[in-house]
Amino acid sequence: MSANAYSSTQKALHWLLFVLVLGLYGLTYAEGLFQRGDPNRALVWWLHISFGLLLAALVVWRVALRLTKGAPELPDSMTGIERTLAKFGHFALYALLIAIPVLGILLTWFRGDALSFFGLITIPAPFAPDRDTAGTIQELHNLCATGILILAGVHALAALWHHFIRKDNVLERMLPERR
Numbered sequence: 001m002s003a004n005a006y007s008s009t010q011k012a013l014h015w016l017l018f019v020l021v022l023g024l025y026g027l028t029y030a031e032g033l034f035q036r037g038d039p040n041r042a043l044v045w046w047l048h049i050s051f052g053l054l055l056a057a058l059v060v061w062r063v064a065l066r067l068t069k070g071a072p073e074l075p076d077s078m079t080g081i082e083r084t085l086a087k088f089g090h091f092a093l094y095a096l097l098i099a100i101p102v103l104g105i106l107l108t109w110f111r112g113d114a115l116s117f118f119g120l121i122t123i124p125a126p127f128a129p130d131r132d133t134a135g136t137i138q139e140l141h142n143l144c145a146t147g148i149l150i151l152a153g154v155h156a157l158a159a160l161w162h163h164f165i166r167k168d169n170v171l172e173r174m175l176p177e178r179r
């Protein structure tokens, strides 16, 4: 589906998710700041899961908008292979945005923990804990998290290349409108 432009909600969600992905990744390093047994370590993961659930909800909203409102056509100046790479890259970013929270939720439950959204909503594990499965899911969650950082880095370079080398409107159409 194609549209004339990304809506302001689509743009806001793009940049909000960018901040959340970086923030959630960065937050995982905060555990190392505290000694073993320090309750702040648990607080780090409580925050990671709460903000992670916020990300999950925003991803659902973003995908729903993408499916209903679509995205603007790529510029005519792009070659066939560039279009294919852009479309495949965007698809992979969406796939990782979905896979990471799904794995995060399963990881929490397979560890035997309840999901808490800032203590406002708590969803207990619907199945029995399993350490081996939790270990495998943790590796996958970590792998996808690293994958999205690398892919988003390439994606950001591509956006800058469009702006400074190709001098087309691809970066601008994801930025807030100038008055």
Ligand code: HEM
Pocket (backbone or CB within 6 Å): 020, 021, 024, 025, 028, 045, 048, 049, 050, 051, 052, 053, 055, 056, 100, 101, 102, 103, 104, 105, 107, 108, 115, 138, 139, 141, 142, 145
């Ligand atoms: C884009 C969003 C996210 C990123 C970038 C991210 C990244 C990470 C990373 C790098 C780790 C460390 C893995 C390791 O040490 O092996 C981690 C652990 C974890 N994440 Fe996420 N995560 C995200 C979203 C979520 C969500 C939505 C949930 C659950 C609702 C979640 C739950 C967890 C749990 C339970 C752990 C393990 C904590 C522990 O070791 O005690 N994550 N995450």
Ligand code: HEM
Pocket (backbone or CB within 6 Å): 014, 017, 018, 021, 022, 066, 070, 071, 072, 074, 086, 090, 091, 093, 094, 097, 148, 152, 155, 156, 157, 159, 160, 170, 171, 172, 173, 174
């Ligand atoms: C975690 C980081 C990021 C993720 C997950 C992400 C994800 C995405 C996705 C999935 C799209 C496709 C939109 C659609 O077709 O509906 C997109 C578009 C776009 N992103 Fe990102 N992005 C990230 C960071 C960045 C950064 C840092 C920049 C700029 C430096 C950027 C610039 C753009 C631009 C210009 C578009 C529009 C491309 C077009 O119109 O075809 N993104 N992004």
